[in-house]
């Protein structure tokens with residue numbers, strides 16, 4: 001079975017897609033920090049940041065409908081937290097904080113979505129690795145990405161096997177079967193872990209993760225750095241005066 | 242001829258006390274191609290996991306290329322013995338094909354240029370060039386199988402050990418794999434239920450049943466012995482029947 005919901009659209013070939021993952025990680029991280037540290041009343045800056053990220057969305061050629069669907073998944077959670085703010089702080093101040101939280105999280109979420117939907121997962125990991133994130137964490141994410149779908153498939157297969165032999169019955173029995181499936185899934189995952197470790201050992205793995213640097217900055221990465229960090233830096237500095 | 246693998250009085254039981262290997266004595270010589278056959282659960286996989294030190298038993302001893310199987314030697318042994326597992330899903334664990342195939346060479350601490358060269362060469366050998374940046378969960382079973390073999394070829398092993406190499410391959414790719422293995426002029430050990438392929442590839446065959454070696458001899462002779470084959474839940478290959 002094939003799955004790609006984690007990094008759908010990451011295979012498009014736009015200018016943004018072709019950038020070095022490190023350039024994107026750093027720029028988007030800066031973007032998020034700048035947005036978060038903007039003063040609550042500075043709506044002009046927010047508008048400017050929105051314009052910058054819109055340009056990125058436009059350049060990336062990722063369908064707008066997809067971007068907004070992704071945003072809609074996350075915004076309700078923010079709303080759930082933010083909705084109490086106006087009540088906790090009396091008067092117009094409360095609403096300012098509310099809008100402030102909403103706008104900031106919207107922009108930050110937009111930036112993360114752009115990062116994940118314009119970068120293949122393995123490139124993203126490589127980028128984080130070269131930016132000196134802990135290797136063990138990157139390896140965990142890599143394994144997750146590799147095996148989560150296999151586990152999902154395994155669960156589906158067991159479910160299908162159950163359905164093909166199960167013709168309805170008591171509720172209690174049904175619960176028991178589901179529990180068995182969950183237990184079995186756990187054992188299978190554990191055993192797979194063991195076999196994967198065996199195959200790593202067989203190829204000389206001794207606990208040290210050795211990787212290779214296959215990324216190289218090219219001219220377009222530099223141009224992107226200069227233009228986009230330049231833009232957000234200008235907005236930041238200009239808002240300080 | 243030089244002995245490359247020497248197994249003496251090897252016994253092994255899994256933690257649940259099921260006896261998987263009993264009194265195994267086996268010598269394999271340089272340049273030989275040896276098949277291991279036997280019914281499901283006969284202990285074939287368990288035996289070859291010992292050659293690489295993945296499973297270690299207290300009973301009996303194993304020597305690979307004049308090296309005793311000890312903690313000190315195990316790294317060296319593993320770089321000499323390339324083991325391809327039965328299930329590609331266990332062999333391919335990296336986000337991309339390139340990372341999987343370069344995993345072994347990197348662990349051997351080769352230079353980056355050498356790693357890239359070995360990886361590219363290995364992929365070319367199994368005719369999977371151009372798949373470097375694909376992720377393995379989007380490949381077909383046969384493609385996964387071939388990449389699995391490449392992950393070991395890239396280490397340039399002295400001894401190649403394959404568990405079920407032809408399963409899930411279509412006839413064309415099975416044929417190509419057989420050609421590939423024929424060209425590999427080092428020691429090779431194949432575990433398989435594909436007796437026809439063994440007949441082509443291996444001069445010598447070891448027959449296992451319930452954890453023991455029942456017979457060790459010339460492939461052709463062993464496989465045409467109808468009674469022996471059937472007593473061990475196997476069947477003579479069609480090409481030998483008449």
Ligand SMILES: Nc1ncnc2c1ncn2[C@@H]1O[C@H](COP(=O)(O)OP(=O)(O)OP(=O)(O)O)[C@@H](O)[C@H]1O
Pocket residue numbers: 255256257259260261279280281282283284285286287288
């Ligand atoms: N991890 C394990 N724990 C306990 N018992 C095991 C384990 N792996 C294998 N066995 C048992 O050891 C015996 C030998 O298994 P092995 O996998 O070596 O067989 P095989 O000859 O490779 O079979 P197949 O042709 O099906 O691959 C079997 O009876 C099996 O049930």
Ligand SMILES: [Mg+2]
Pocket residue numbers: 285286287327404
């Ligand atoms: Mg087996």
